[in-house]
Amino acid sequence: MARRNSSVAIKKPIIPYPEDNSVGPLFRYQKSLPKLPVPALKDTLEKYLKSVRPLVNSEEYAKTEAAVAEFQKPGGIGEELQRRLLAKANNPNVLNWLEDWWNEIAYFGYRDPVVVYVSYFYSYKDDKIRKNPATRAAAITTAALEFRRQVVNQQLEPEYAKGLPLCMDSYKLMFNACRYPSKPSDYEATFDPTTNNHITVIRKNKFFILDLVKDGIQLSTAEIESQLLKIYELAGDTKDPPIGVLTTENRDNWTEYRKMFLAADPKHEQLLKKIESSIFALCLDDSSPITVDEISHACWAGDGRNRYFDKSLQFIVFENGKAGFNGEHSSMDGTPTCRLNDFICNVIANNKVDYGSPNVRSGLPAPQQLHFNLTSEVLSAISKAEKNYDDLIAKHDLRVLAYEGYGKNVIKKLGASPDAYVQMIIQLAYYKMYGTNRATYESAQTRKFQHGRTEVCRTVSVDSVNWVKAMEDPKVPIEAKAELGYKAINAHVKYMAEAVEGRGCDRHLFGLRMSLKPNENKPAIFTDPTYAKSTHWNLSTSQLSSEYFQGYGWGEVVPDGYGIAYMINNDSLNFNIVSLRLKNDTMWHYLKESATEMRQVFEYAQAKAGQIKAKL
Missing domain, CATH: 3.30.559.10 (Chloramphenicol acetyltransferase-like domain)
Structure with a gap:
């Protein structure tokens, strides 16, 4: 499979290509780029x-x-x-003569689990100011939303290498995107960012949908934190059966398990669609990794439960306030998500993000917990997936x-x-x-x-x-x-x-x-x-x-x-x-x-x- 690639510059040089003024800066050079x-x-x-x-x-x-x-x-x-x-x-x-072949053979037709063979991670340095997990998660969410705003509005500056602009097409697959298991080959789907302004929050293996816009106004960081605190409370101390572990399975197995899951209850399709269409997943883990080895392992794989690995973006915040990211690699290589994560950490560290009002509006709708009907068949599939995942991770170092x-x-x-x-x-x-x-x-x-x-x-x-x-x-x-x-x-x-x-x-x-x-x-x-x-x-x-x-x-x-x-x-x-x-x-x-x-x-x-x- 392909691997991630080296960092690129953002500062705009003098470009020999004509600009397309019918689109925003992000895509202004797309039509001018040469073919492979x-x-x-x-x-x-x-x-x-x-x-x-x-x-x-x-x-x-x-x-x-x-x-x-x-x-x-x-x-x-x-x-x-x-x-x-x-x-x-x-x-x-x-x-691009390579695109369809490469995407099929290296990614969507590839049947081994995305973890550990496709996905990748970044672990962040500590935030000395935000040691509380809800506080840090809220800041990361706000910073990610600012980057998303620039992508959706096409205002983000393209990347450049040696004075030439780079293809920015994959940025369309960054937010509100999800990979789907299918035989013989998976596929990617994206959802309208103007009507899908929610994120998926996972805590204690439970899935919550958190809308980030109320009355046409984006939630402030203080409001996001207050909503996350409600999720911590709603999730309680007990764990649900981990639906997310199904996404760690061999892709053919996950294809069959997903069909089984959808057949278990007619409402499941819409519940899964809520997850799949969300801006990104925010995983609030109950573990507290300390060493660089521990946090890297937790961001890379963890215990495989409190995740939904088919989401293109998963931000992870741990109980002790440490944080990181896990990316699904099929449609997007590492440079765009490296830029996203570097941006998030940079604007937070240098106080360059607008956190909004410190006051929390009254009447914020409570986060919606997704309740699934877990039949014996589904529970059995979850149990098999857990064992397969644990066996796979145990073989690795x-x-x-x-x-x-x-x-x-x-x-x-x-x-x-x-x-x-x-x-x-x-x-x-x-x-x-x-x-x-x-x-x-x-x-x-x-x-x-x-x-x-x-x-x-x-x-x-x-x-x-x-x-x-x-x-x-x-x-x-x-x-x-x-x-x-x-x-x-x-x-x-x-x-x-x-x-x-x-x-x-x-x-x-x-x-x-x-x-x-x-x-x-x-x-x-x-x-x-x-x-x-x-x-x-x-x-x-x-x-x-x-x-x-x-x-x-x-x-x-x-x-x-x-x-x-x-x-x-x-x-x-x-x-x-x-x-x-x-x-x-x-x-x-x-x-x-x-x-x-x-x-x-x-x-x-x-x-x-x-x-x-x-x-x-």
């Missing part, structure tokens, strides 16, 4: 061969070279598939490395790209642990194109492997280690630059493979073991950063692999490590050790270079 390109077949195959070379031995590589040569023979299947792909890309009715030794400021002084530098930390840690390097996926966002999502930046290169081997060889001089390190970093920067331009090899190869007709045999390039090996993502990685977060992450994508999400803040690094209990403590140790050793090597090289320059 189809790279030249020769370029992709050369890039593919170069990327697999460090992953296989000479005999395996020779077979792969032969398969690639066969694929690109003049007049052969490769040229035919390229022709078909270009025809689709050039169709004026197709905005999550560890957070909050590395405070240095961050982006120091890395830039070392003359390195912060993202590429941290990718090398991960490569070195993996090599220390396993004595080899394996396929590594880093998300590269392709939102400079219409409906663009992600491409793969393949981190492992001949240069990165040469460097990690040198780092672990005491006979290699420190100057040589630094030189090889910069070479590896520059190779990564080059691949990333090409990937964000839509010129990686993975999505193109995927498009060629999807262009095969049902009755056509797969070419050898796709049945070659090297292809499977090079796309078996033992390391699935991505960066999203905010000075207001203390955690960000998601799960692994292969059973013998790691999900390593990371943040690069000004003076710290944060790694979230998830795996099927592959000794995460050891990986934690090696990441920390690698970060420390790399600084020593590169600072020495910088100092040495300075001495030489001074002598000259």
Whole structure:
């Protein structure tokens, strides 16, 4: 599956595209954005061969070279598939040749549970002023509503990367949205934001609908807090059977359970629609996580009960006032929700949000609790879902490395790209642990194109492997280690630059493979073991950063692999490590050790270079 991608700038640069004044600022460049390109077949195959070379031995590589040569023979299947792909890309009715295939295969047709395989989380730093959970939840809600207002009114400034606007289409799926289980493929639905001004509040596994507008006026923060306090009171101390845990199930199971749930009582359809059409879900948990590991785990998965994981947005506030977010990833990648959550934390921390009157109006309608008719069949389904979820989570381990030794400021002084530098930390840690390097996926966002999502930046290169081997060889001089390190970093920067331009090899190869007709045999390039090996993502990685977060992450994508999400803040690094209990403590140790050793090597090289320059 795809992963989240790196942060983007908001400040408006000078744009070479014409503006569409018929829409608000948010979408003013949408029609001007270029379409996702189809790279030249020769370029992709050369890039593919170069990327697999460090992953296989000479005999395996020779077979792969032969398969690639066969694929690109003049007049052969490769040229035919390229022709078909270009025809689709050039169709004026197709905005993005990859979109329908990718959304289906990577997300909606994917049948494993969204937790832990699709959804992701952010955990917030503490709010020293708002330690009461209702107070903090009310502030988060108000800030989220302000961001929503800017999205709905199309007044939000687009995001930019290197002076070019990014596709903002996915913002339409941010609020009042929900994923639906269905066979053979799920789907997403959105609801009118002008008539659906309620949120779903979940407490003690009970669902409440809280309208946020009265007499045409949005509830103030004080009014929202007063309503949340009523929900705390209404929920009481006992828990209901957890309807929400059904959303953690295998998607085929959840499809059947939802049908069963709707059949149990005619009113259930409208009750579920209230949840599905809400602006977002606010989960008021009764747990009190303390450590970074505990709060990250609680935001990522928790006990799976006090949630509705099909909602696009879930804000989570814990009993001790700590807070975070869980996102459903199918229709929206991480950069938009990172911006949303960073905005929320920023305006609260800097008192830049209008909280409204401190007075609570009389006559606010009480929050509506949704009462379900839970038949024995439904209760049995809930019980099965609970067991399946508990078994799944028990197999997993999550560890957070909050590395405070240095961050982006120091890395830039070392003359390195912060993202590429941290990718090398991960490569070195993996090599220390396993004595080899394996396929590594880093998300590269392709939102400079219409409906663009992600491409793969393949981190492992001949240069990165040469460097990690040198780092672990005491006979290699420190100057040589630094030189090889910069070479590896520059190779990564080059691949990333090409990937964000839509010129990686993975999505193109995927498009060629999807262009095969049902009755056509797969070419050898796709049945070659090297292809499977090079796309078996033992390391699935991505960066999203905010000075207001203390955690960000998601799960692994292969059973013998790691999900390593990371943040690069000004003076710290944060790694979230998830795996099927592959000794995460050891990986934690090696990441920390690698970060420390790399600084020593590169600072020495910088100092040495300075001495030489001074002598000259």
